[in-house]
Amino acid sequence: MTNRTALFAVLLTAVISLSIHGCAKDDHKAEGTAGEHGEAAGVDEHTKQMVEQHEAMMGIQEDWTKARGGIEGGDAQAVLKSAEAMSEKSAAIEGFMLHKGADNREEFVKKATEFRSMIKDFNDYARNKDVKSLREMAPKIDAACNGCHQSFR
Ligand code: HEC
DSSP states (O other): OOHHHHHHHHHHHHHHHHHHHHHHHHHHHHHHHHHHTTSOOOHHHHHHHHHHHHHHHHHHHHHHHHHHHHHHTTOHHHHHHHHHHHHHHTTTGGGOOOSTTGGGHHHHHHHHHHHHHHHHHHHHHHHTTOHHHHHHHHHHHHHHHHHHHHHHO
C-alpha cells in the first residue's frame, strides 16, 4: 500500500464513521424524547402538548390573580368570571405530560382531580355571591397550586 492510499483509507474511514455517528445521535434524540414520556408520540406532538399545557397554566395563573383581586374587593361577579375561565383551562390537567415526577402519575392525576373539584366549588360560591366561603377557599387553592408544583413542576 502506498502512503497516499493509506492516507485515503484513513480519511474515508473517518468520514464514514462520522456520518454514521451523526445519524445514530439524531435517532437517539428522537427516540429519547418520545420514550421519556412513555408514549409513541412524535417530537411535534410532544412540542404541541408542552405549548398547550404551558399556556393553560399561564392562563390559570392570570385568572387566579384576578379572582384573588375580586375576593379582596368583595366583587363576586369578577370572581365568577375568573373562576369559570379557570374551570375551562384546567379541564385537561390530568392529561399533562410530566417531566418531574413522571413515575408517579397516579398521584398527579389525584391532585389534578382534587384541584378541579375545588375550582368547581369555588365557582359555586362565586355564583352564590358567597364571599365568606370564597375567602376561606383562597388559601386552600394556593396550597393546591403549590402542593402539585412541589412534586410535579
Ligand atoms: C395537579 C397539578 C397542578 C396544579 C393543581 C397546578 N399546577 Fe401549575 N403546573 C403544573 C405542572 C405539571 C406545571 C409544569 C408544566 C409544564 O412544564 O408544562 C405547572 C406550571 C405552572 C406555571 C408555569 C407555566 C409554564 O409552563 O412555564 C404556572 C405559572 C402555574 N403552573 C400556575 C399555577 C397556579 C396559579 C395554580 C393554582 C391556581 C396551579 N398552577 C395549579 C401542575 C399543576
